[in-house]
Amino acid sequence: MSQALQDLWFGFGVAFQGTNLMWSFFGVLVGNLIGVLPGMGALSAISILLPLTYVMHPVPAILMLAGIFYGSQYGGAIGAILLNLPSHPPHAVTCLDGFPMTKAGKGGTALGITMICSFFAASVGILVMIFASPLLVAVAFKFGPAEIFSIMLLGLIAGSTMSRGSPLKGVAMTLFGLLCGVVGTDVNSGSFRFSFGVPELSDGLELVAIAMGLFGVADFLLNVNRMTVITTNTKLRIRDMRPSMAEMKEAFWPMVRGTLVGTVFGAMPGTGPTITTFIAYALERKISKTPEKFGTGMIAGVASPEASSHSKTQVDFIPTMSLGIPGDAVMALILGALMIQGIAPGPQLITEHPDIFWGLIASFWIGNVILIILNVPMIGVWVKMLQVPYRYLFPSAMFFIAVGVFSTQNSLFQIWEVLAFGVIGALFIVLDFSVAPIMLGFVLGPMVEENFRRAMLLSRGDVTVFVQRPISCAFVIISTLLLIGVTWSSWRGRALKKVEKDADKLGVEATSDA
Numbered sequence: 359m360s361q362a363l364q365d366l367w368f369g370f371g372v373a374f375q376g377t378n379l380m381w382s383f384f385g386v387l388v389g390n391l392i393g394v395l396p397g398m399g400a401l402s403a404i405s406i407l408l409p410l411t412y413v414m415h416p417v418p419a420i421l422m423l424a425g426i427f428y429g430s431q432y433g434g435a436i437g438a439i440l441l442n443l444p445s446h447p448p449h450a451v452t453c454l455d456g457f458p459m460t461k462a463g464k465g466g467t468a469l470g471i472t473m474i475c476s477f478f479a480a481s482v483g484i485l486v487m488i489f490a491s492p493l494l495v496a497v498a499f500k501f502g503p504a505e506i507f508s509i510m511l512l513g514l515i516a517g518s519t520m521s522r523g524s525p526l527k528g529v530a531m532t533l534f535g536l537l538c539g540v541v542g543t544d545v546n547s548g549s550f551r552f553s554f555g556v557p558e559l560s561d562g563l564e565l566v567a568i569a570m571g572l573f574g575v576a577d578f579l580l581n582v583n584r585m586t587v588i589t590t591n592t593k594l595r596i597r598d599m600r601p602s603m604a605e606m607k608e609a610f611w612p613m614v615r616g617t618l619v620g621t622v623f624g625a626m627p628g629t630g631p632t633i634t635t636f637i638a639y640a641l642e643r644k645i646s647k648t649p650e651k652f653g654t655g656m657i658a659g660v661a662s663p664e665a666s667s668h669s670k671t672q673v674d675f676i677p678t679m680s681l682g683i684p685g686d687a688v689m690a691l692i693l694g695a696l697m698i699q700g701i702a703p704g705p706q707l708i709t710e711h712p713d714i715f716w717g718l719i720a721s722f723w724i725g726n727v728i729l730i731i732l733n734v735p736m737i738g739v740w741v742k743m744l745q746v747p748y749r750y751l752f753p754s755a756m757f758f759i760a761v762g763v764f765s766t767q768n769s770l771f772q773i774w775e776v777l778a779f780g781v782i783g784a785l786f787i788v789l790d791f792s793v794a795p796i797m798l799g800f801v802l803g804p805m806v807e808e809n810f811r812r813a814m815l816l817s818r819g820d821v822t823v824f825v826q827r828p829i830s831c832a833f834v835i836i837s838t839l840l841l842i843g844v845t846w847s848s849w850r851g852r853a854l855k856k857v858e859k860d861a862d863k864l865g866v867e868a869t870s871d872a
Contacts, residue, residue, distance in 0.1 A: 362488050369716030372417060373724055378717065381418035385425025386725045390732060392426065393433020400430040402577060404691045405569040406758050408698075416699040417714055421721045423692050428671045428722070432476050432729055435664055439468045448667050451639045455652065455659030462655050470601045471609050471657060472664045473730055479617040479665040480726045483672025486621055487719050490676060501706075503812035504823050508833035510806045513677075513684065514799065515837050525844045528795050531786070535799020538563050540807065558771040565694045567772050568800060570759050571779025572793045578752050579784040609661040612642050616662035620669030638666035672722055679707055679715060690797040697801070 372378060392403040403426050411419035431448070438449040439456035452472075459468040501509075514532055541552045542562030553559040601609070616638040623634045642662040643652045652659050674689055680703075684690040696703050701711060708715050763772045783793045817823035825831045 365712065365716050366488055366720060368712065369718075369720035372713050372717030373421070373720035377415075378418050378421055378721070379724070381414070381422040382425050382721045382725055383728055385422035386429040386728045387425075387732065389426035389429025389431075390433040390729065393430035394436050400427050400688050401569075401691070402574045402755070403430065404688060405566070405574045406755070408566045408569060408691065408695060409763060411695050411698060416696070416701055416711070417717050419695060419699065420692065420714055420718055423695055424675070424718055424721065425725050427688050427692070428480065428668070428725060429729060431667055431671050432472070432733065435472045435476075436469065436733075439472065439660070440465050448635045448663075451635045451663045452660060454639070455654070455656045458653070458655035459657075459660065464655065467601050467605060468657075468660050469733075471605065471661055473733060474601070474606070475609065475613045475616070475661050475665040476668040477726050477730060478613055479620060479667075479669035480672050480722060482617050483621060483669040484719055484722050486673055487676055487722075501829065502827070503809040503816065504827050504830040505833070507806060507809040507813055508824060508830040508837070510802050510809065512833050512837045512840070514802055514806065515840055525848055527791050531791055531793065531795035532799040535796040535801075536803040536806075537799075538568065538796070539800045539803030558769065563800070564763070564772050564775055565698065565800070567763055567775035568779050569691055569694070569797065570763055571776045571781075572783035572796060574755065574759050575776060575780025576783030576787060576793065578755060579780060580787060581752075605657055608657045612658035612662040613665045615641060616665030617669045619662075620666035620671075621673050623666075623670055634666045634670045635663035638662045675718065679703055679718070684798060684801065690794075690801045694797075694801050 373382065388403060388407070389400060392400065404423055407422070407426070411423070414422075434449040435452055435456070438452040440460055456465075456468050456472075459465060514536075537552070539562075541559055543549070543560055544551055550560055619638040619641065620634050623637070639652075639659060639662060642658050643649045646652065646656075646658065678684045678689040678693055679696075684693045693703055701707065701714070759776060760773055763776050764770065783796075786793050786796075813823055814821070823830075824834055
C-alpha cells in the first residue's frame with residue numbers, strides 16, 4: 359500500500375505539470391461539450407482528435423483522450439435529464455426517472471445527484487486501479503507470447519460475443535476487423551498481402567481513417583436528414599442543483615450499489631457501459647420496496663445507473679492499459695493511440711511507462727474536480743448548445759475530419775479511406791451490425807498474430823504450448839466456456855421463440871375452428 363501511495367504521489371507530480379494539466383482540461387471540456395450534443399459521442403470526438411496525438415508527447419495525448427472519455431459520460435446525462443434526450447445509449451436508462459424529475463421541477467436536483475454520484479463512483483474506480491496495480495506488476499513478468507495471445511483471444515471473443523445484437527454478427531464484425539488488420543506488409547516475410555497492388559496500402563490501413571469513418575462519418579451519414587432544432591425553456595440556478603439531506607440519504611445506497619456494479623463490469627472486457635447501466639437500474643428496481651414508482655421520478659433510478667457508468671469508465675482502463683484488452687470501442691481507440699506512440703500495452707506498461715500509468719490515474723481525480731467546477735456554473739451554456747442546428751454541425755465536423763486525417767500522412771488517399779469506411783459503417787449499422795467489434799479486431803489482430811507466431815516459434819510448432827502453461831491455459835478455458843455459453847444462450851433463445859411462434863399459431867387455429 360505504501361508503494362502504491364508513493365506511485366500515486368509521483369502521478370500527481372506528472373499530472374500537475376503545466377502541459378499535461380492543460381491537455382487534461384482541454385479533454386474534459388471537449389468531452390463534456392460533446393457529451394451534451396446529440397449524435398456526437400466520445401467515439402466521434404476521439405476519432406476526430408486522434409491525429410492530434412501524432413505530434414504530442416504520449417503522456418498529454420493519453421490524458422486528453424481519457425478526459426474526453428469520462429467528460430462525455432457526464433455531459434450525456436444533461437440532455438437525458440433535462441430534455442429526455444439520450445444523446446448516448448448508456449444514458450437511455452437515465453431518461454426513465456431523470457426527465458420525470460425535471461417535469462416535477464427537480465431537474466437541478468437530478469443533475470446535482472448525478473454530479474455527486476459521478477465523483478464518488480469515479481473515486482472508487484480510481485482506488486481500485488491504484489490498489490490493483492501492484493498485483494498486476496507482480497504477475498507482469500510471468501506473461502510470455504503464449505499468455506499474451508490467450509489474453510488477446512479472450513478479448514476478441516468477449517468483445518465480439520458480448521456486443522449489441524446477435525453474437526454471430528459480432529463475430530463476423532470482429533473477423534472483418536482482423537482482415538483489415540492484416541492488410542499491408544507481412545512482418546516476418548516482408549511480402550505484401552491483401553494490398554491489391556495499391557502502393558498506399560503497403561503500410562496497412564490507417565487506424566485514424568477507420569475510426570473516423572466507422573464512428574464519425576457513418577453516424578453523420580445516418581443523421582444527415584435530421585433538421586429539427588431542439589428548444590427548451592429549462593432554467594437552472596446553482597442552488598437548484600444542491601440536493602437536500604433527505605434526497606442524499608435516498609440516493610446513497612443506490613449510488614454504492616451502482617458503483618459496485620460498474621466496478622465489477624469494468625474489469626470484464628467486452629461489456630459496454632450500456633449493459634452496465636441497465637443492469638444497475640434493473641438491480642435497483644428489483645430490491646426496491648416500491649418498484650412500481652420507478653419511471654415516475656425516483657432518485658434511485660438516476661443515482662444507480664449514473665454511478666455504475668462512471669465507475670466502469672475508470673475501471674475500464676485496468677484491462678486496457680495493463681492487459682491490452684479494450685473493454686469497448688472507445689478503449690480500443692485509446693489502445694490504438696498508445697500503439698501510435700510506440701507504446702505496447704500490457705502487464706509491463708506499469709513498470710516501463712510509470713509516468714503514463716500513474717499520471718493517468720492522478721489526472722482522473724483532477725479531471726473529475728474540473729468537471730464539477732465546469733458544470734455547476736455552465737449548465738445553462740450546455741443546454742443552449744443542444745440547440746445547435748444539425749445543418750451547421752454536420753459540415754463543420756466533416757471539415758475537421760478531412761483536415762485531421764489528411765494531416766496524418768499528408769495524403770488524399772487517407773481521405774478516401776475515411777469515406778469508404780464511413781459508407782461501410784453506415785451500411786453495417788443499417789443492417790443492424792455493431793461496428794465496435796471491427797475496431798477491436800483491427801487493433802488487436804496484429805498483436806494476436808505476432809504473439810501467436812512467436813509462441814509457435816519458441817515451442818517449435820507445438821500448438822499445445824497454449825494449454826501447457828497455467829496462465830495461458832486458464833484464459834483458453836475461459837474463452838472456450840464463453841463461446842459455449844453464448845452458443846447455448848443463442849440456441850435457447852431461438853428455441854423459445856420457435857415454441858412461442860408455434861403456440862401462437864395453434865391459438866389462432868383454435869380460434870378459427872371455434
